[in-house]
Amino acid sequence: MTVLLEVKELQKYFSPPMLRAVDGVSFTVRKGETLGIVGESGCGKSTLGRVILRLLDPSGGQIFYNGKNITGLNSRQMLPYRKKMQIVFQDPAGALNPKLTIGRALGETLRVHRLAEGRKEVEEKVVSLLSLVGMGSEHLDRYPHQFSGGQRQRIVLARALAVQPELMVCDEPVSALDVSIQAQIMNLLAELQETLGLSYIFIAHNLSVVKHISDRIAVMYLGKIVELADKQSLFQNPRHPYTQALLSAVPVADPQLRRKRIILSGEVPSPLNPPSGCRFRTRCPHAFDRCAREEPILRQTASNHQTACHLGSGPT
Ligand code: SF4
Numbered sequence: 001m002t003v004l005l006e007v008k009e010l011q012k013y014f015s016p017p018m019l020r021a022v023d024g025v026s027f028t029v030r031k032g033e034t035l036g037i038v039g040e041s042g043c044g045k046s047t048l049g050r051v052i053l054r055l056l057d058p059s060g061g062q063i064f065y066n067g068k069n070i071t072g073l074n075s076r077q078m079l080p081y082r083k084k085m086q087i088v089f090q091d092p093a094g095a096l097n098p099k100l101t102i103g104r105a106l107g108e109t110l111r112v113h114r115l116a117e118g119r120k121e122v123e124e125k126v127v128s129l130l131s132l133v134g135m136g137s138e139h140l141d142r143y144p145h146q147f148s149g150g151q152r153q154r155i156v157l158a159r160a161l162a163v164q165p166e167l168m169v170c171d172e173p174v175s176a177l178d179v180s181i182q183a184q185i186m187n188l189l190a191e192l193q194e195t196l197g198l199s200y201i202f203i204a205h206n207l208s209v210v211k212h213i214s215d216r217i218a219v220m221y222l223g224k225i226v227e228l229a230d231k232q233s234l235f236q237n238p239r240h241p242y243t244q245a246l247l248s249a250v251p252v253a254d255p256q257l258r259r260k261r262i263i264l265s266g267e268v269p270s271p272l273n274p275p276s277g278c279r280f281r282t283r284c285p286h287a288f289d290r291c292a293r294e295e296p297i298l299r300q301t302a303s304n305h306q307t308a309c310h311l312g313s314g315p316t
C-alpha cells in the first residue's frame with residue numbers, strides 16, 4: 001500500500017518549563033488504512049494529532065504528506081493540505097456554531113472552499129453530505145442543540161467530509177458518547193472509510209475502542225511510542241509490559257482467551273520530569289538495572305512489530 005503520511009522523529013516541546021509532550025515519534029500511515037494511537041491521558045497523543053495537521057508547530061522532526069515535506073510550510077502553503085487532512089474531536093457540541101442551522105453550517109463550509117455555488121447546488125450537496133453520514137434532509141433547518149450527541153458527531157463528520165479529505169485524525173471521537181451510540185459512530189467511520197478510501201489516525205485512551213477499526217496500533221507512553229505493530233500481532237503477542245497491562249484491561253468474551261489483569265502501580269510520572277532511561281520503569285513489573293541507565297529504542301521484534309524495551313534485547 002502507498003504511504004500517505006510519514007512522520008519522522010517528530011517532537012513537540014512546550015516551554016517554560018520544558019514539557020516534552022511528543023518526543024521523537026516516527027510512523028507511517030498508508031492509503032486506506034487506520035493507525036490507532038493509544039495511551040493514557042497526558043501521553044501526548046492529542047498533541048501529536050495536532051502537530052501532524054500543523055495546528056501546532058513541531059519543535060523538531062519532519063512530516064511528509066504524499067512524499068512532500070510539509071514541516072516548514074507557511075499557512076498559505078498549507079492550505080491545500082488543510083483540506084486533505086481533517087480532524088474530528090471528542091466534543092461535537094463545541095465544534096458547531098450554536099447560532100447556525102446545520103444546513104447553513106455545512107453550506108458555508110462548501111462555499112468557503114468553493115465546492116458549491118448558488119442556493120440549489122449548495123443545498124443538494126449539503127443533503128448528500130448528510131445522507132453520507134446517515135441523516136435525512138428533514139434536519140437542515142435545525143440547530144446544533146436540537147440534536148443528540150451522536151447526531152452532532154455525524155454532522156461534524158459531514159462537515160469534515162465536505163472538503164473531500166484523504167486523511168482524518170479522529171481524536172477520541174466517541175469518548176463522550178453513550179456506549180450504544182459509540183458502536184454506531186464506529187460503524188459509520190468504518191463504512192465511510194470503505195466507501196471513500198479514507199485513511200484514519202484514530203486516537204483513543206484504551207485498546208477496546210481502536211480494536212475493530214485499526215489495521216496497526218501505536219501505543220504511547222510519556223511522549224514516545226513504546227510499541228507499534230499490526231493489530232493482530234499486538235493483541236496476540238504484546239511484547240511491551242505497558243501494552244500487556246493495557247491489553248489485560250480489555251474485556252474478552254471467550255474465557256479461554258481472558259488474560260490475568262495486570263494492575264500497574266503508581267501514576268504516570270509528570271512529563272516535566274520523566275524517569276531516566278526507560279520512561280515506563282517506575283511502573284514496570286519487569287524493570288531491571290539497565291532500564292534506569294539506558295533508554296530503549298523502538299526496534300523490530302517480529303515482522304510488522306516494533307517494541308521499545310530492553311527485555312529480550314540481548315546483553316549490553
Ligand atoms: Fe520495563 Fe525495562 Fe522494558 Fe522499560 S525497558 S518496559 S522498564 S523491562
Ligand code: MG
Pocket residue numbers: 041045046172
Ligand atoms: Mg486527548
